[in-house]
Amino acid sequence: xxxxxxxxxxxxxxxxxxxxxxxxxxxxxxxxxxxxxxxxxxxxxxxxxxxxxxxxxxxxxxxxxxxxxxxxxxxxxxxxxxxxxxxxxxxxxxxxxxxxxxxxxxxxxxxxxxxxxxxxxxxxxxxxxxxxxxxxxxxxxxxxxxxxxxxxxxxxxxxxxxxxxxxxxxxxxxxxxxxxxxxxxxxxxxxxxxxxxxxxxxxxxxxxxxxxxxxxxxxxxxxxxxxxxxxxxxxxxxxxxxxxxxxxxxxxxxxxxxxxxxxxxxxxxxxxxxxx
Amino acid sequence: xxxxxxxxxxxxxxxxxxxxxxxxxxxxxxxxxxxxxxxxxxxxxxxxxxxxxxxxxxxxxxxxxxxxxxxxxxxxxxxxxxxxxxxxxxxxxxxxxxxxxxxxxxxxxxxxxxxxxxxxxxxxxxxxxxxxxxxxxxxxxxxxxxxxxxxxxxxxxxxxxxxxxxxxxxxxxxxxxxxxxxxxxxxxxxxxxxxxxxxxxxxxxxxxxxxxxxxxxxxxxxxxxxxxxxxxxxxxxxxxxxxxxxxxxxxxxxxxxxxxxxxxxxxxx
Numbered sequence: 410x411x412x413x414x415x416x417x418x419x420x421x422x423x424x425x426x427x428x429x430x431x432x433x434x435x436x437x438x439x440x441x442x443x444x445x446x447x448x449x450x451x452x453x454x455x456x457x458x459x460x461x462x463x464x465x466x467x468x469x470x471x472x473x474x475x476x477x478x479x480x481x482x483x484x485x486x487x488x489x490x491x492x493x494x495x496x497x498x499x500x501x502x503x504x505x506x507x508x509x510x511x512x513x514x515x516x517x518x519x520x521x522x523x524x525x526x527x528x529x530x531x532x533x534x535x536x537x538x539x540x541x542x543x544x545x546x547x548x549x550x551x552x553x554x555x556x557x558x559x560x561x562x563x564x565x566x567x568x569x570x571x572x573x574x575x576x577x578x579x580x581x582x583x584x585x586x587x588x589x590x591x592x593x594x595x596x597x598x599x600x601x602x603x604x605x606x607x608x609x610x611x612x613x614x615x616x617x618x619x620x621x622x623x624x625x626x627x628x629x630x631x632x633x634x635x636x637x638x639x640x641x642x643x644x645x646x647x648x649x650x651x652x653x654x655x656x657x658x659x660x661x662x663x664x665x666x667x668x669x670x671x672x673x674x675x676x677x678x679x680x681x682x683x684x685x
Numbered sequence: 686x687x688x689x690x691x692x693x694x695x696x697x698x699x700x701x702x703x704x705x706x707x708x709x710x711x712x713x714x715x716x717x718x719x720x721x722x723x724x725x726x727x728x729x730x731x732x733x734x735x736x737x738x739x740x741x742x743x744x745x746x747x748x749x750x751x752x753x754x755x756x757x758x759x760x761x762x763x764x765x766x767x768x769x770x771x772x773x774x775x776x777x778x779x780x781x782x783x784x785x786x787x788x789x790x791x792x793x794x795x796x797x798x799x800x801x802x803x804x805x806x807x808x809x810x811x812x813x814x815x816x817x818x819x820x821x822x823x824x825x826x827x828x829x830x831x832x833x834x835x836x837x838x839x840x841x842x843x844x845x846x847x848x849x850x851x852x853x854x855x856x857x858x859x860x861x862x863x864x865x866x867x868x869x870x871x872x873x874x875x876x877x878x879x880x881x882x883x884x885x886x887x888x889x890x891x892x893x894x895x896x897x898x899x900x901x902x903x904x905x906x907x908x909x910x911x912x913x914x915x916x917x918x919x920x921x922x923x924x925x926x927x928x929x930x931x932x933x934x935x936x937x938x939x940x941x942x943x944x945x946x947x948x949x950x951x952x953x954x
Contacts, residue, residue, distance in 0.1 A: 589953055592914065592950055592953060593914060593950070593953065593954065596914040596915045596916070596949075596950050597916060599915065599916070601915070608939070645868060645869055645872040645941060645942060646872045646875065646877070646939060646941055647872065647873055647875070648939065651939040655936075655938060655939050658936035658937065659936075659937070659940070661936075662931045662936065662937075667924075667927035667928075667930075667931070668927065668928070668931075668947070669924060670884070670915060670917065670920045670924050670947055670948070670949040671928070671945075671946065671947050671948075672914065672915060672949065672950045672953070673914065673946070673950045673952075673953035674945070674946050676940075676943070676945075677940065677942075677943050678937075678939055678940055679939065679940075680872075680939045680941065681868055681869065681872055681877075681941040681942045683942070684865050684868070684869075684942040684943075685869070
């Protein structure tokens, strides 16, 4: 018996990285999946975009687990497209119980004073407003199901600041406020709302030259190993980064009825970085 | 299917009944062997019935019915010699230690001006010093095992100054701080330390809830502080155990120094 058997989960940013991992982990434990991803370039982002092939690979992996999946190319900045994808998924899979608001970008680092205005706007539009739109599009379906669980992906940058990432830090802090407000507004409908706060996760969003340079300004051409020594110093546990499945295990727990009375919690999966 | 804590050994304090028994049973369901201790005796001033040796035997019976092994001893978390003996005997029999659940605690309700020095000392020594004893005496075994997970039961009252509980609130805030301090010192040994913060749980401790109307009659505005956000009055022990299980398992291998609320939103309300 799976830990989320018979439930349906909506996941944003599901083409790769943590989003794909959440889709897989929830499917392994019995959930059907509604997946979206922008699958195209985002201005001011630091890595190559997810592709439609990536999203198709998520579909393949979920179907290999004998679960159903409805995947759509959609941008969390486009409420109508987001809502259409959710509604179509619910029409096909019958219900909605779990929402993993995962889509986000890391952006290009710069001091706040130098940050281009469009970089700021794009970041807030995707990482903060995109989660609000995700909640707005899905809450009616969760209410119709008699309750549910919303898991918002914030970051350790939602609990403390990193210099040169003011747009990212602001968006991720904003998610904590959104999470707490939703937790209160939706408690009467038995909808729980919690956030997860990863430290460095071993995905392309973080393991790339832009981030290596940000954290190792002392080196001309820092490598993954050079970044690892900086990353390990940020954590309390003696590790440089966690794997996507570690975040997915937290999402799974918050999605399942095992946590039926847990709401309003910012859950760090951060090797102790936030309290260091 | 493999259990989520298969092959691990867990030490649980206050295991005769209530949340402690529930933790022992839930961990055993998922494959762990158990070392259990409980005071099994009276506590002066307690407003609910105390645990007995028969209660601890029932925990043993329930764990053994799951085909898991258990070493149970009558021991007071304030008595370091008795605790050390129970831990050493348990590990001698079960081979190693991976999980520690510091759950034993007492709760005595009284308005601030009715708390006696005896109640203060009793509460601090059991709920706070007892947790310190638990961690200090078990951590060497976790280091020897190459790592582990420690879960310390604080309370919503370890994050929020709930009324008529001054010694309890002080002890539980202490546990919240102790968790974070231990988490850092033990991180280099791959030992994780997290605290658990329940709202009301349906256990024998709840027998004292009858005291509240009298206490609130003298200070009515405080009643709202006890309200949960989710529309429930109490959680079940198993809800707390599911959080303990998650924190005990390798699913949470990079979660440490965190305060995990299982409180139906109480501390956010």
